Amino acid sequence: MSIKSEREAFNWKAFLLMTGLGSLLAASVYGLSNHFSPEKSKDVIWYWNSLYWILLYPSLISSLMINNFRQSKLTITEFNNITDFNTKLLARIEKFKVTTQTLTESSLVFYPTSKFKKVFSYWFNAERMEMKIEEGKIVLIGPVYRISQVEDTLTWNKDFKK
Incomplete structure (x- = not known):
C-alpha cells in the first residue's frame, strides 16, 4: 500500500481579508470605547496596547482560523492485496461520527453529526x-486533522497490513 499526503497552501488572500476586517472591527470598538471613556493620559503603554488590539490580535486570530480550515488530500494506491480494504476504510471513517452522503458510485461525502462541528460545516464547509x-486509487479530501487520523490508521493499524 502506498500513501501520499498533501496539504493546501496557506491562503494569503483570505488571511489579509480576515486581518483587515478584524482590524477594522477592533479599531472601531477601541475608538468608540476611548471616545466615551473619561480622558486619560495617553502614555507609551496606551499606544502599545492599541497597536496590539488593532493589528496584532486580529492577525493572530485570522492566522489560526486560516490554518485550521486548510484542507488536506490523501491518495492511497496499491491496496489491492489487502482484503476488504474499502469496507475497512469506510468503517474507520464512520467512527469519526459522520453521516455518509453518496454523490455517485465512486464519490462519497461525509458530514459531521455533532452540533458544534455542524456549525463550521455550514459556515465554511x-x-x-x-x-x-x-x-486503483482512493483519494480523501478533508480537514487536516481528519486526514492525519486516517493516515495514522492506515500506517499503524494491523487491519490495514497484508
Missing part, C-alpha cells in the same frame, strides 16, 4: 470530508 474511489 470546513468539516466536510470527500472520498473519491477511482481505478
Whole structure:
C-alpha cells in the first residue's frame, strides 16, 4: 500500500481579508470605547496596547482560523492485496461520527453529526470530508486533522497490513 499526503497552501488572500476586517472591527470598538471613556493620559503603554488590539490580535486570530480550515488530500494506491480494504476504510471513517452522503458510485461525502462541528460545516464547509474511489486509487479530501487520523490508521493499524 502506498500513501501520499498533501496539504493546501496557506491562503494569503483570505488571511489579509480576515486581518483587515478584524482590524477594522477592533479599531472601531477601541475608538468608540476611548471616545466615551473619561480622558486619560495617553502614555507609551496606551499606544502599545492599541497597536496590539488593532493589528496584532486580529492577525493572530485570522492566522489560526486560516490554518485550521486548510484542507488536506490523501491518495492511497496499491491496496489491492489487502482484503476488504474499502469496507475497512469506510468503517474507520464512520467512527469519526459522520453521516455518509453518496454523490455517485465512486464519490462519497461525509458530514459531521455533532452540533458544534455542524456549525463550521455550514459556515465554511470546513468539516466536510470527500472520498473519491477511482481505478486503483482512493483519494480523501478533508480537514487536516481528519486526514492525519486516517493516515495514522492506515500506517499503524494491523487491519490495514497484508
